[in-house]
Amino acid sequence: MLMVESLDCGYGATQVLRDFSLAVDRGEILCLLGRNGAGKTTALKAIMGLVKPSAGRVLVDGTDVAQLPAEAAPLHGLGYVPQGRRLFAELSVAENLEIGLMAGDKAGRGGPAAARRDDALALFPVLRERLNQRAGTLSGGEQQMLAIARALCLEPSVLLLDEPTEGLMPAMIARIREVVEELRRREVAILLVEQRVDAVLQIANRVLFVENGRSRETVEAERLRAEPALLDRYVGVGH
Amino acid sequence: MDFGPFFLLAAMEGAVGAAVLAVTALGLSLVFGVMRVVNVAHGEFYMLGAVIAWWVTSLLGVHPALGFLAALIVSPLIVGAIAGAAERLVLTRIHYDPEATIVATIGMLYIIQQAVLMTYGPDARPVQPPFDFRIQLPWFGYSGYKLFVILAAALLMLAVWWGLTRTRVGLMMRATQFDRETARAFAIPVDTVYGGVFAVGAMLAALGAVLVTPIQQAHYLMGHDPLLLSFIVVIIGGLGSLRGTVLAAVIIGMSDGIISVFFSPTLAKIIATLAVAFVLVWRPQGLFGERPA
Ligand SMILES: Nc1ncnc2c1ncn2[C@@H]1O[C@H](COP(=O)(O)OP(=O)(O)OP(=O)(O)O)[C@@H](O)[C@H]1O
Numbered sequence: 094m095l096m097v098e099s100l101d102c103g104y105g106a107t108q109v110l111r112d113f114s115l116a117v118d119r120g121e122i123l124c125l126l127g128r129n130g131a132g133k134t135t136a137l138k139a140i141m142g143l144v145k146p147s148a149g150r151v152l153v154d155g156t157d158v159a160q161l162p163a164e165a166a167p168l169h170g171l172g173y174v175p176q177g178r179r180l181f182a183e184l185s186v187a188e189n190l191e192i193g194l195m196a197g198d199k200a201g202r203g204g205p206a207a208a209r210r211d212d213a214l215a216l217f218p219v220l221r222e223r224l225n226q227r228a229g230t231l232s233g234g235e236q237q238m239l240a241i242a243r244a245l246c247l248e249p250s251v252l253l254l255d256e257p258t259e260g261l262m263p264a265m266i267a268r269i270r271e272v273v274e275e276l277r278r279r280e281v282a283i284l285l286v287e288q289r290v291d292a293v294l295q296i297a298n299r300v301l302f303v304e305n306g307r308s309r310e311t312v313e314a315e316r317l318r319a320e321p322a323l324l325d326r327y328v329g330v331g332h
Numbered sequence: 333m334d335f336g337p338f339f340l341l342a343a344m345e346g347a348v349g350a351a352v353l354a355v356t357a358l359g360l361s362l363v364f365g366v367m368r369v370v371n372v373a374h375g376e377f378y379m380l381g382a383v384i385a386w387w388v389t390s391l392l393g394v395h396p397a398l399g400f401l402a403a404l405i406v407s408p409l410i411v412g413a414i415a416g417a418a419e420r421l422v423l424t425r426i427h428y429d430p431e432a433t434i435v436a437t438i439g440m441l442y443i444i445q446q447a448v449l450m451t452y453g454p455d456a457r458p459v460q461p462p463f464d465f466r467i468q469l470p471w472f473g474y475s476g477y478k479l480f481v482i483l484a485a486a487l488l489m490l491a492v493w494w495g496l497t498r499t500r501v502g503l504m505m506r507a508t509q510f511d512r513e514t515a516r517a518f519a520i521p522v523d524t525v526y527g528g529v530f531a532v533g534a535m536l537a538a539l540g541a542v543l544v545t546p547i548q549q550a551h552y553l554m555g556h557d558p559l560l561l562s563f564i565v566v567i568i569g570g571l572g573s574l575r576g577t578v579l580a581a582v583i584i585g586m587s588d589g590i591i592s593v594f595f596s597p598t599l600a601k602i603i604a605t606l607a608v609a610f611v612l613v614w615r616p617q618g619l620f621g622e623r624p625a
């Protein structure tokens with residue numbers, strides 16, 4: 094579904110990603126695990142076309158989106174939940190969702206807008222009561238739900254989530270995990286950046302370790318659960 | 333004339349000025365709000381709007397009302413096209429860098445001004461008002477056209493407000509304003525939005541100018557005052573705040589008109605500029621701006 098092949102990219106003169114590759118399939122969760130500053134967020138931005146790679150390809154169903162302008166990525170079914178939510182804080186909840194719906198309309202994806210909206214709101218019913226509230230005034234958890242719902246409004250076939258549980262309470266984390274699992278059941282390809290190792294082990298199908306902007310090993314989550322020592326090498330758990 | 337009627341007259345003149353100013357300043361405010369750049373050539377787009385209005389009406393040579401209507405449509409379109417082209421040719425190449433944009437638009441200012449001087453010449457030329465209707469008040473008669481200007485400006489501002497808050501294009505503009513990068517991640521063509529906003533900003537200046545030409549003659553240097561007053565309005569109203577821009581235009585336009593009538597236009601400008609200084613010291617985000625810029 095999503096294949097990234099030997100991506101090089103960075104900001105201006107500083108190169109961040111080197112020879113970065115990964116692959117995610119439909120109905121699969123691939124977790125990126127790596128230290129702070131390893132380049133996880135940069136990898137997601139590069140896939141979305143927000144940082145231009147100097148080499149490599151980003152294939153979505155066989156189309157190389159790395160060569161297209163950033164606004165084309167959502168048209169190929171890429172949904173993005175950025176780190177820190179990045180809601181349009183001055184706009185209402187309904188308007189934030191509308192922006193996701195507009196992207197879906199342009200892509201000509203999925204069902205009619207009203208159905209996509211109902212679908213996204215069905216996963217996060219609390220948002221329905223707050224449609225006219227300014228997004229910036231929502232609680233942290235509600236903001237995260239809105240960020241995910243906004244991306245779901247375009248009915249993505251690939252969903253990129255960058256630390257969606259950052260700073261949230263356990264109940265909210267559980268809710269988000271349920272939604273992500275539900276999306277996996279719906280055959281969405283999911284690329285998840287997550288810092289908490291226990292959460293990764295519970296939800297991931299496979300884990301990709303990122304170190305200094307390079308993609309290292311990809312390991313089956315099951316193997317990782319059996320041999321936690323593998324984790325030490327890349328994320329230094331227990332040090 | 334007694335003080336009362338005299339004051340009423342001054343206030344009506346002020347209201348006309350405020351109406352035109354609100355439309356013009358809204359263009360500057362929109363460009364600053366969405367693109368975060370200062371368009372120093374804004375006053376020249378205004379001047380260009382007036383000159384093209386004269387050109388259209390005199391070239392057509394039809395009934396003043398028809399000529400005016402044609403100018404009201406053609407002039408903003410031409411000015412919008414010129415602004416759009418300038419944006420593509422220049423501003424995209426400097427990536428909307430704030431400082432470089434100021435310098436680039438100063439360049440545009442002189443190019444437009446000198447081009448108009450070379451073709452249109454140094455004369456001031458009038459456009460006939462579309463109708464000659466006068467309203468007779470107990471103390472004095474007042475031009476019906478001037479009241480029409482106030483109405484037209486109010487309708488224009490309602491249209492802009494509606495476009496920004498009730499349409500998808502407006503939503504794209506606002507999303508671009510608040511977070512460019514995330515907007516792109518949701519398929520909003522930020523470059524096209526920028527080009528469009530710059531063109532629409534210039535078109536609003538042109539519309540303000542077309543409304544003004546039957547009152548004030550078209551001249552190649554007429555863009556200075558509107559630029560200065562628009563800056564004052566945008567700063568006082570709060571950068572990028574639509575409501576603030578309109579309210580500040582009313583305050584500044586009214587006081588400019590009234591002080592000009594009772595004292596002198598120069599004093600009016602001095603007071604308005606002082607007001608900006610005070611606002612910048614005590615409330616840098618503007619009277620109605622919500623967050624510090
Ligand atoms: N806009 C930018 N300009 C320059 N350098 C940047 C920029 N954004 C990120 N970097 C650098 O790129 C490197 C990777 O950053 P990135 O945000 O991708 O890390 P990350 O793995 O997501 O970290 P975290 O876990 O803290 O979110 C860091 O060294 C960072 O300083």
Ligand SMILES: [Mg+2]
Nearest residue numbers: 133134135176
């Ligand atoms: Mg990150």
